[in-house]
Amino acid sequence: MKKVLVINASVRSGRSYSRKLTELFVANWSGRHPTDQFTFREVGLNIIPPINETWIGGAFIKSEDRNEEQQAALHFSNGLIKELKEHDIYVIGTPMYNWSIPSGLKAYIDQVMRINETWKFRSGKPDGDYVGLLENKKLFILSSRGDSGYGENEKNAHMNFQTTYLRFIFGIMGVSDVTTISLDNEEFGGEIFERSKHEIFQAINSIGG
Helix, strand or coil: CCEEEEEECCCCCCCCHHHHHHHHHHHHHHHHCCCCEEEEEECCCCCCCCCCHHHHHHHCCCHHHCCHHHHHHCHHHHHHHHHHHHCCEEEEEEECECCECCHHHHHHHHHHCCECCCEEECCCCCCCCEEECCCCCEEEEEEECCCCCCCCCCCCHHHCCCHHHHHHHHHHCCCCEEEEEEECCCCCCHHHHHHHHHHHHHHHHCCCC
């Protein structure tokens, strides 16, 4: 039995295509792995508190040296990190907003990108050599985008600060096993979008795990 963490980042509910992708993933995965357990983390419709000066002050010192204010500031972050460590598979459903990710997902990443919790410097001092502390994890990035051509070596690849950023940041935290599936052309609609939906829905349904 594995534990699957599903993170939804869209600020839309019923009209969100990234949510449709995660729903399809869950239906497919649970059918193939009926004993696996799912946890759902909402970062699009629920407000994720931004980090602040107190948070930063507490994050960069030893836990025993934190005052009560710093401990309180890190309480939510501690819960999110515990959740990441306890799960085996992460599924992120996210739209592309202004060629990047929604603000709620960025706030979530800020909360979990914690030195000596999800990553560290190899030497123990700033050395540019990052070691991820999330071990043996698998990440699925399910993205929706208005246009197309954002894949590697495609015409808009230089404008993709969505999936490339997520792969990079989770890689820093130790997650190297990453599968990206992107639904493109939502902005155009019509036949081109229907064709894209058919291809992507098939891709998700073919995931075995």
